[in-house]
Amino acid sequence: MMRPYPLAAALAATLTCAALPAAAQEHAQHDHAAHAAHAAAAVTTPAQRWATDAPLREGMARVRAALSDLSHHEMGHMSNEQAREFAVAIEDAVKFMFANCKLPAEPDAGLHAILVPLLAAAQRLDKDPADKAAVAAMRDAVAPYPRQFDDPAWPAATPAAADHQH
Numbered sequence: 001m002m003r004p005y006p007l008a009a010a011l012a013a014t015l016t017c018a019a020l021p022a023a024a025q026e027h028a029q030h031d032h033a034a035h036a037a038h039a040a041a042a043v044t045t046p047a048q049r050w051a052t053d054a055p056l057r058e059g060m061a062r063v064r065a066a067l068s069d070l071s072h073h074e075m076g077h078m079s080n081e082q083a084r085e086f087a088v089a090i091e092d093a094v095k096f097m098f099a100n101c102k103l104p105a106e107p108d109a110g111l112h113a114i115l116v117p118l119l120a121a122a123q124r125l126d127k128d129p130a131d132k133a134a135v136a137a138m139r140d141a142v143a144p145y146p147r148q149f150d151d152p153a154w155p156a157a158t159p160a161a162a163d164h165q166h
Contacts, residue, residue, distance in 0.1 A: 045144070048150075049147070050150065057153065064154065111149075114145055115141075
C-alpha cells in the first residue's frame with residue numbers, strides 16, 4: 001500500500017543517494033507516471049547545471065549505452081531476452097548510483113526525479129520485454145539529465161533540441 005506522502009516530501013527527506021534504494025523499490029510498485037509528473041514539477045532546471053561525481057557519470061554512461069542499444073529492440077531487431085538483459089543493466093546502473101553517488105540535497109532531489117521513473121520503466125521492460133513503450137519511458141525519464149547536470153558525456157541540450165524529443 002502506498003504511503004500518503006507526496007514524492008516531493010520523500011525526495012526532500014532523502015538527502016543522499018545511498019538512502020533511496022528502498023524508496024525507489026517502493027515507488028517502482030506504484031503509479032510511476034504520476035510520480036514522474038509530480039517530480040518534474042517539483043524540480044526545475046537549475047540556472048547553472050549541477051556538478052556530477054564519478055559514480056553518477058559512470059552510472060549514467062551505463063544507462064546511456066543500454067538505451068542506445070535498446071533502440072534496436074524498438075525497431076524489432078533484438079530478441080526479448082536481449083531486451084531484458086539491457087533492462088537489467090539499467091536497473092543495475094540505477095542501483096549503483098543510489099549506492100555510490102554523493103550529491104548535495106538539491107541536485108540529489110533532481111537526480112531522484114530522474115532515477116525513480118527510469119528504474120520503474122526498466123523494471124517494466126524486465127517484466128514484459130514486449131512492452132517497447134517502456135524504452136520510450138526510460139528515454140523520457142533521462143531527458144532532463146543533460147539540462148540539469150554537467151556531465152561531459154551528455155552535452156547540455158539546446159532549447160530547440162530539448163523540445164523535440166522522439
